[in-house]
Amino acid sequence: MKDTPLPVTNGESVDCDVIVIGGGASGLMAATVAAERGQRVLLLEKNRELGKKVRISGGGRCNITNAEMDVRMLLKKYGEAEQALYAAFARFGVPETFEFFTSRDLPLTVEVNKRAFPETERAADVVRVFEQALAAAQVEVKTGVAVTKVRSENGRVSGVVADNVVYRARSYVLATGGVSHPETGSTGDGFAWLAAMGHTVAAPSPTIVPLATSEAWSHTLAGKSVRAKVTFYSEEKKAFAETGNILFTHFGISGPTVLNAAARVADLLWKGSVIARLDCFPELDEGALDRELVARFDAEKNKVLRNVLRGLLPGVATGVLAALPTIDPEKKVHSVTKEERRFLVRSLKALPLTVTGLMGFDRAVVADGGVLLAEVDTKTMRSRLMDNLYITGDLLHIRRPSGGFSLQLCWTTGYLAGMSA
Ligand SMILES: Cc1cc2nc3c(=O)[nH]c(=O)nc-3n(C[C@H](O)[C@H](O)[C@H](O)COP(=O)(O)OP(=O)(O)OC[C@H]3O[C@@H](n4cnc5c(N)ncnc54)[C@H](O)[C@@H]3O)c2cc1C
Numbered sequence: 001m002k003d004t005p006l007p008v009t010n011g012e013s014v015d016c017d018v019i020v021i022g023g024g025a026s027g028l029m030a031a032t033v034a035a036e037r038g039q040r041v042l043l044l045e046k047n048r049e050l051g052k053k054v055r056i057s058g059g060g061r062c063n064i065t066n067a068e069m070d071v072r073m074l075l076k077k078y079g080e081a082e083q084a085l086y087a088a089f090a091r092f093g094v095p096e097t098f099e100f101f102t103s104r105d106l107p108l109t110v111e112v113n114k115r116a117f118p119e120t121e122r123a124a125d126v127v128r129v130f131e132q133a134l135a136a137a138q139v140e141v142k143t144g145v146a147v148t149k150v151r152s153e154n155g156r157v158s159g160v161v162a163d164n165v166v167y168r169a170r171s172y173v174l175a176t177g178g179v180s181h182p183e184t185g186s187t188g189d190g191f192a193w194l195a196a197m198g199h200t201v202a203a204p205s206p207t208i209v210p211l212a213t214s215e216a217w218s219h220t221l222a223g224k225s226v227r228a229k230v231t232f233y234s235e236e237k238k239a240f241a242e243t244g245n246i247l248f249t250h251f252g253i254s255g256p257t258v259l260n261a262a263a264r265v266a267d268l269l270w271k272g273s274v275i276a277r278l279d280c281f282p283e284l285d286e287g288a289l290d291r292e293l294v295a296r297f298d299a300e301k302n303k304v305l306r307n308v309l310r311g312l313l314p315g316v317a318t319g320v321l322a323a324l325p326t327i328d329p330e331k332k333v334h335s336v337t338k339e340e341r342r343f344l345v346r347s348l349k350a351l352p353l354t355v356t357g358l359m360g361f362d363r364a365v366v367a368d369g370g371v372l373l374a375e376v377d378t379k380t381m382r383s384r385l386m387d388n389l390y391i392t393g394d395l396l397h398i399r400r401p402s403g404g405f406s407l408q409l410c411w412t413t414g415y416l417a418g419m420s421a
Contacts, residue, residue, distance in 0.1 A: 018034045044162060201369075213252035231276070324344070391417075
């Protein structure tokens with residue numbers, strides 16, 4: 001710690017300027033910024049290592065921000081919080097995030113949809129930047145220390161308790177994260193403390209929801225269903241598959257199989273593109289399906305393809321054929337070439353659907369739940385209920401899609417808390 005060592009009071013408490021609870025993305029930023037402006041900072045993290053969720057973010061590559069440099073355009077992604085966050089993002093937004101990391105030897109690279117990643121493609125390098133900064137700024141970091149209680153009196157936090165030790169400071173930054181992936185340490189402790197202190201804590205959106213897809217042909221089949229094996233691909237790599245009834249909707253796909261896969265799909269969407277491939281004949285391999293088509297084409301030579309396929313795919317044949325523009329559905333089957341038939345077989349075994357998000361409140365992949373923004377001064381991230389308490393990151397109820405917008409929110413709110421606490 002800085003200059004004077006922290007006095008130990010009554011053999012139990014440690015006094016300092018700022019205590020940051022939680023060493024995830026926003027807590028790391030808050031602790032770094034507060035210490036670099038000269039505050040004596042104590043960082044308490046219950047895991048043995050810092051930044052456990054950052055390390056798995058973006059599939060281990062860390063989609064660190066979204067390179068939308070126009071603050072107004074960027075804020076459109078934060079839904080109802082757009083206005084409230086303007087001052088915060090104007091002070092520390094995407095350009096400042098780029099500057100923060102590149103000036104600390106972590107150059108960033110921008111990919112499709114403006115997703116920005118460290119050039120090294122290693123999320124652990126993001127944590128390393130903070131570890132170095134915390135050490136340089138003499139932050140006292142205590143890992144393996146779980147805070148069990150936040151004490152408050154007369155509208156102020158008076159101390160935090162961990163392992164029967166009371167830690168006291170002038171200001172407190174609460175950065176304990178939300179509830180997703182609890183194995184990373186985010187177990188919702190902060191929500192409980194904030195509610196006990198009188199804050200309104202909104203519940204997170206459900207993740208058992210339909211999926212939104214972009215292909216128009218799938219929307220035309222709304223209300224129809226097909227028994228299929230659906231295989232999800234993340235960034236073109238096979239992730240997992242499920243078989244069951246797939247229900248088409250005006251926006252995408254649903255049905256129990258899809259609903260139950262949604263939470264896993266949400267994780268894949270954090271990493272990048274997701275394609276769902278529908279195998280409409282899971283019980284037949286390509287050879288068997290080809291033989292089935294040959295038999296049907298022979299038996300119904302003078303019928304058009306659309307009508308023959310109706311026998312195989314009741315209710316969905318026309319929509320499915322719309323997905324294959326190179327094949328004429330009005331063609332008599334006797335004139336369908338071998339190449340066309342083989343293409344049809346391959347397509348019916350792997351119809352691609354681009355998954356654009358979860359159909360939650362915003363029909364998008366959202367992360368939310370937490371303290372209502374109205375209860376926080378968004379210029380400083382100070383609680384409007386507790387004078388010396390600052391709230392950051394996933395503890396705030398702000399809906400946003402995947403694409404780097406969550407971590408940007410952590411950098412912004414962590415910076416403001418670090419500057420103000
Ligand atoms: C699989 C996955 C991938 C993601 N990928 C991306 C991505 O690429 N880009 C993006 O923008 N967003 C991504 N996100 C979201 C992003 O990671 C989070 O928004 C962000 O990490 C939240 O940071 P935070 O500081 O609020 O909390 P967290 O990172 O959750 O950190 C909270 C910390 O507090 C500690 N803590 C909790 N309780 C206590 C306690 N009682 N005492 C002491 N310490 C405690 C925890 O151990 C934890 O280290 C992803 C999320 C997930 C689940």
